[in-house]
Amino acid sequence: MKIFRRSCASELSGDWDSLAKSYFQQRKFLLYSETYNPCRQRYYELRESGRLAAGACVYTLRLDLLTFAKIRSPVRLAIVGIPASISSPGLIGEADSIARLLPDIFAAERGLVLLLNLPLGLSVSPAVRMRMMPTVLLKHDFACWDDYRRALRSSYRRRLRLNERAFDGVRREAGPCSRFSAEMYTLYLQVMARTTTKLEQLSLDYFRNLPEEFTLTTYSLEGRLIAWHINLLEAQRLTFFYGGTDDAFRKDRRAYQNNLMGILQEALDQGCRVIDFGQTAEIAKSRLGGALVKMNMALYSRNALVRLLLRLGRRVLQYNRRFPPAHVFKGAWVSPA
Secondary structure, eight states: OEEEEESSGGGSOTTGGGTOOSGGGSHHHHHHHHHHSOSOOEEEEEEETTEEEEEEEEEEEEEETTGGGTOOOEEEEEEEBOTTTOSSBSEEEOHHHHHHHHHHHHHHSOSEEEEEEEOTTOOOTTSEEEEEEEEEEEEOOOSSHHHHHHHBOHHHHHHHHHHHHHTTTOEEEEEOGGGOOHHHHHHHHHHHHHOSSOOOOOOHHHHHTOOTTEEEEEEEETTEEEEEEEEEEETTEEEEEEEEEOGGGTTTSOHHHHHHHHHHHHHHHTTOSEEEEESSOHHHHHTTTOEEEEEEEEEEOSOHHHHHHHHHTHHHHSOOOOOOOOOOBSTTOOOOO
16 A cells, blocks of 8 residues: 655546546546646545555645634635535545545644545544535436426425516526626625635636536626526536526526526436535525435544544534425425435
8 A cells, every 4th residue: 555645636647537426526627726726735645556546635725613603713724625615525436445545644734634525434533523514416307397397396386487487588698618707706706705604715717717518607687697607517417516696686586596497407408317506505406306415524633632622512613504305396206316
């Protein structure tokens, strides 16, 4: 068993992508992030019998340690994750291989180490495991938008009709992210100002130069931008990346709900069977049929006393909101495995 530390994604082994389970974990996106969101990225590789068995992306950021308690508490953290505020973990490989890699990361990194978006069964000891925001996932077998509509219970179908009527006259346009404008970026900054769980704040150039796998969809009314979103399409999976809504149109035009509905409709039009709505607005997204998928995080310190304090303070540090299930679909419809 050998552990290698790489200072940039261009140094990663050629077989790195063979372990990546999402586009965001692949070398192409990691290289993109280094260019447009540099935050001291570094990488670890565990090789066993000459093959890559596990890997990790680590970056440095100052975050509020008590962010879920809405208390300002900035701390410099080494984060094991993808520097783009998405639900893909920064760890690749099978769980037992990752467990063998983590002690070397803990030994090499200084200060507090935060691991994000961990699968529930992964062993992270002696790090302190905690709950974090769930991601909202819709797995379905609908052939089209009309199939989806027919599957809804009457109350949700009525809400859908009201949302659609509120968007009468709104112009939709989809295309490359090179169209991303300063006006769109302003709406993004408004979202960032409201959220209490933000990680990094991305630049206008970050959005404008996103690779061709990403699509920017805009909604405008009489020439005024009222909402936008960016999706990633990979095989039969669509992932919501980022979006923005003009607050002036949230109520009468139901712009936020229609923006979410647009993500879903895009996925159905593209034949995507899995839609990842991301880790915010759980209630609104579950009302479209999304299921809340539990996620974990973990905090580690070399100092045993600090680890004890983290364990004692777990309830304040972790994400504690609970949401009742939304019974969106008629009958006994269940999401396909």
